[in-house]
Amino acid sequence: MTYQTLLFDVRDGVAFITINRPDKLNALNDQVVNELADAAERVATDDDIKGVLLTGAGQKAFVAGADIADLANQGPFDGKARALRGQAMLRRFETCGKPVVAAINGYALGGGCELAMACHLRIASETARFGQPEVKLGIAPGYGGTQRLPRIVGKGNALYLILTGEMIDAAEAHRIGLVSQVVPAGELVAKAEQTLRGILAMGPLAVRLAIEAVDQGLEMTLDEGLLLEANHFGLLAATQDMREGLTAFLEKRPARFRGR
Ligand code: COA
Numbered sequence: 001m002t003y004q005t006l007l008f009d010v011r012d013g014v015a016f017i018t019i020n021r022p023d024k025l026n027a028l029n030d031q032v033v034n035e036l037a038d039a040a041e042r043v044a045t046d047d048d049i050k051g052v053l054l055t056g057a058g059q060k061a062f063v064a065g066a067d068i069a070d071l072a073n074q075g076p077f078d079g080k081a082r083a084l085r086g087q088a089m090l091r092r093f094e095t096c097g098k099p100v101v102a103a104i105n106g107y108a109l110g111g112g113c114e115l116a117m118a119c120h121l122r123i124a125s126e127t128a129r130f131g132q133p134e135v136k137l138g139i140a141p142g143y144g145g146t147q148r149l150p151r152i153v154g155k156g157n158a159l160y161l162i163l164t165g166e167m168i169d170a171a172e173a174h175r176i177g178l179v180s181q182v183v184p185a186g187e188l189v190a191k192a193e194q195t196l197r198g199i200l201a202m203g204p205l206a207v208r209l210a211i212e213a214v215d216q217g218l219e220m221t222l223d224e225g226l227l228l229e230a231n232h233f234g235l236l237a238a239t240q241d242m243r244e245g246l247t248a249f250l251e252k253r254p255a256r257f258r259g260r
Contacts, residue, residue, distance in 0.1 A: 022058030029067035063112030
C-alpha cells in the first residue's frame with residue numbers, strides 16, 4: 001500500500017512511522033486508520049523491521065483524536081464498526097511482537113491518547129498534552145481508552161480523565177504513570193530512538209516474550225500469569241541467545257544476540 005497520510009521509513013531495523021496530517025493536528029480519519037492498520041501488519045510480518053518509533057508530524061500534535069468530521073456522520077452500526085476497526089489496528093501494533101515506542105510530540109487526545117497507550121513505551125516532550133475529551137462531544141472513548149487507561153494509570157485516575165475530559169500536561173502524565181519519560185521537545189525523537197535501539201540490543205526473543213507475558217498476564221489470574229512466565233523462562237532456556245547472553249556476561253564482553 002502507498003501511504004497518503006503516513007510517512008513510513010525503515011532505517012537500520014527501525015520503522016519510523018509519522019502520522020502526517022499536521023493541518024488537522026494528525027486527527028485519525030478512516031484513511032489514517034486504514035493506513036496504520038496496513039503499517040502494523042507490515043511491522044508484524046517484515047523480518048527486517050525490529051522495532052517501531054511512532055510520532056506525529058509538526059510541532060503541535062501527536063494525534064488530536066479521531067477525526068470529528070468523520071464521527072459527525074456516523075450512525076450506530078457504522079459507529080460500532082469504526083470502533084472495532086480502530087481497536088483492531090491498535091491491537092495489531094500492541095501484539096506485533098516487536099517493541100513499539102510512541103514519541104509524543106504534542107496533543108495526544110482521544111484516539112491519540114488511545115494510540116499512545118497501545119504502544120509499549122510512551123516518551124513525551126515537555127509540550128505534550130493528554131486527555132480523553134470524548135464526553136465533551138457526547139461520545140465515550142472507542143479505541144480502547146476505557147480499557148487501557150485504567151490498566152495503565154489505575155481506575156481512579158482513568159475515570160477522572162474520562163469523565164472530566166480534562167487535559168493534563170506531560171508532567172502530570174508522568175506523575176500518574178501514563179508516560180515513562182518527559183524530555184525537551186528538541187530531543188524527543190533522538191531520545192525515543194536511543195531508548196528503542198537500547199531495547200533492540202537486548203535478546204529479541206526475550207523482549208518479545210516479556211511483552212507477551214505482560215500483555216497476556218494482565219488478563220489472567222496471578223497463578224496463570226506466573227505459569228505463563230515460567231513457560232517463557234523455560235522456552236528461552238532452549239535458545240542460543242540465552243547461552244550467548246549468559247556466556248558473554250561471564251566472559252565480560254557484550255552479547256551478540258541473533259534471535260535464535
Ligand atoms: N478531528 C478533526 N479535525 C481536528 C481535530 C479532530 N479531532 N482536532 C483538530 N482538528 C482540526 C481543526 O478543526 C482545525 O482545522 P481547520 O484549520 O480546517 O479549522 C485544525 O485541526 C487545527 O485545530 P484548531 O482547533 O484550530 O487548533 P487549536 O490550537 O485552536 O486547538 C485543540 C487545538 C487540540 C485543543 C483543538 O483542536 C481540539 O480540541 N481538537 C479536538 C480534540 C478532541 O476532542 N479529540 C477527541 C476526538 S474523539
